[in-house]
Amino acid sequence: MGGTSRAAGLRKGSVAWLRTAIVAAAAMVAGGGPAQAQDDPGFQSYMVQLRQQALADGVSVRTADAVFPGLTLNPRVIELDRGQPGATNTSSAIPAFAPYRSQHVDAARIARGRQTYLAQRSRLQRIEQQTGVPESIMVAIWGHETNYGSYTGNFDLLRSLASLAYEGRRRSLFAGEFIAGLKMLDRGVTREQLKGSWAGATGNPQFLPSIYLRLARDGDGDGRADIWNSPADTLASIGNYFTDAGWRAGQPWGVAVTVPAGLDRSQVRNRLVSPRCPRVFERHSGWRTIAEWRALGVTSQGRSLPADSVMATLLEPDGQGATAYLLTSNYRVILDYNCSNFYALSVGLLADAVER
Numbered sequence: 001m002g003g004t005s006r007a008a009g010l011r012k013g014s015v016a017w018l019r020t021a022i023v024a025a026a027a028m029v030a031g032g033g034p035a036q037a038q039d040d041p042g043f044q045s046y047m048v049q050l051r052q053q054a055l056a057d058g059v060s061v062r063t064a065d066a067v068f069p070g071l072t073l074n075p076r077v078i079e080l081d082r083g084q085p086g087a088t089n090t091s092s093a094i095p096a097f098a099p100y101r102s103q104h105v106d107a108a109r110i111a112r113g114r115q116t117y118l119a120q121r122s123r124l125q126r127i128e129q130q131t132g133v134p135e136s137i138m139v140a141i142w143g144h145e146t147n148y149g150s151y152t153g154n155f156d157l158l159r160s161l162a163s164l165a166y167e168g169r170r171r172s173l174f175a176g177e178f179i180a181g182l183k184m185l186d187r188g189v190t191r192e193q194l195k196g197s198w199a200g201a202t203g204n205p206q207f208l209p210s211i212y213l214r215l216a217r218d219g220d221g222d223g224r225a226d227i228w229n230s231p232a233d234t235l236a237s238i239g240n241y242f243t244d245a246g247w248r249a250g251q252p253w254g255v256a257v258t259v260p261a262g263l264d265r266s267q268v269r270n271r272l273v274s275p276r277c278p279r280v281f282e283r284h285s286g287w288r289t290i291a292e293w294r295a296l297g298v299t300s301q302g303r304s305l306p307a308d309s310v311m312a313t314l315l316e317p318d319g320q321g322a323t324a325y326l327l328t329s330n331y332r333v334i335l336d337y338n339c340s341n342f343y344a345l346s347v348g349l350l351a352d353a354v355e356r
């Protein structure tokens, strides 16, 4: 996130000039010579195929005609995608959570979160009443995704998604997101608004286009779900995402706990392999009720534990002897938003700090 697309800043000129400028910029990024300045021929022939696919899926000819001419490969996006952890299996060592926490749940982000919380209070209360999603969780998601809207990404979203689809590592995912992006234009979103991270997430909540189409909501009643400029629409959309993903009202995301030194971890080991992001879930214990955890000697570090019957897993992100967390099914909802334990823990801890 936070990268800049050369294409984005050049969008206002004539099509011919624009195309020349983009191709030149792309060639500079790629470090290529004049041969590459004609753009990648494989990409252009894939665009012919993608256009057919988009039209067959109901995208209007008008939108297709506005987007496809001039669409070029963005080599920078491919480079960033190949640099992703998981793209190539490198180190399997898991870093400690504590340094990540102090960097991502820092005083500035907490202070800004409190300001946002106070400024949006009446709106947040209304959404919490409707959805059961805590006000502080919605604020913390906004804070983590885009630092409360201060950086939402400058990549031309359709160019990024087309490039990722062409690259092919996850073609059906990105081709689908590209087509969903075209449908956003059909719904009245402007091409100027369609900017975001290199990986195709856009707006304050960093929604992928398919998520926008399915879950973005109009929170201020003007008939549009403007997740780029409207705090009301942003928060209503995040609340709706969490409701859809199964947030249970009245339960916390989790609680910081102390684990007794003698706890036999093999006894609470998780024996299931998650089909979805298994490396994230394999770090969790099996499910036990809060009453069972209590009986095993696990104690809260401050906040009260959920009711005895609530199910929770144990995560020890900094290893044995350090602060651990009992996590409810609501933690899984945060993981649904972004499948990383460090991300989800930080969202929960930021939310706790904001409402304290």
Ligand SMILES: [Ca+2]
Residues within 6 Å of the ligand: 217, 218, 219, 220, 221, 222, 223, 224, 225, 226, 230, 233
């Ligand atoms: Ca609106």
